Amino acid sequence: MLKVNEIFYSIQGESSLAGRPCTFIRLAGCNLRCKYCDTDYAYGNGILMSKDQVLRTVAKYDCPLVLITGGEPLMQEESFPLMDALLEHEYQVMLETNGSLAVQNVPEGVLLVMDIKCPGSGEMDKNLYTNIDYLGPADNCKFVITDRRDYEWASDVLFDYGINELCEVLMSPCHGMIEPRELAEWILKDHMPVRLQLQLHKMVWGPDVEGR
Known part of the structure; x- marks a missing residue:
């Protein structure tokens, strides 16, 4: 069984596929407590659903793109057979993960974010850097930037690990903590090999709307 916080249909907001219609499966529970978390309602709240129940709910939205998110979906062992089943049903599958849990068993064909x-974030010490080895050209690696210190730290990590040579790198300004223009100017000045990633769903529906 899976503990599911919500399943909804919206616009993909923060990846290289941002802007596309997408069905979201938000699993409950998270092992981190990031200072800026905007989905803390998913920490514990949820209902138990079987894999087949989730698949039937997803099918109602008639959308080829599906994102599994959280919380932290990899906390739930049943997330792996769910990904397999979605792939078998020929969905394009994305997985959002906080990078603290191993990704090597994520099925081939799932796009990692x-x-x-x-x-x-206050959770820097939880990063599992061995996960970088499993990133491929279709995947995204995301840094949420709150200030100049974060930007400089992320830049060092990016180049130390050669992440931009493995996958697409996203730098996202933390909503309410740094202006997108400021981060954009840093990226341009330093010719950073990254994508400036704004949270599109917050621009469309506002920062506090759940289920979007």
Whole structure:
């Protein structure tokens, strides 16, 4: 069984596929407590659903793109057979993960959107850097930036591990903590090999709307 916080249909907001219609499966529970978390309602709240119940709910939205998110979905062992089943049903599957749990068993064909936590998150020490070895050209590695210190730290990690040579790198300004323009200017000045990633869903529906 899976503990599911919500399943909803919206616009993909923060990846290289941002802007596309997407069905979201938000699993409950998270092993981190990032200072800026905007989905803390998913820490514990959820209902138990079987894999087949989830698949039937997803099918109602008639959307080829599905994102599994949280919370931290890899906390639930049943997330792996769920990913397998979605792939078998020929969905394009994405997985958002906070980067603290091993990703090597994520099924081939799933697009990873993996965070590396910066100092401003308060959870930098939980990063599992061996996960970088499993990133491929279709995947995304995301740094949420709260200030200049985060930006400089993320830049060092990016180049130390050669992440931009493995996958697409996203730098996302933390909503309410840094202006997107400021981060954009740093990226341009330093010719950073990254994508400036704004949270599109917050721009469309506002920062406090759940289920979007």
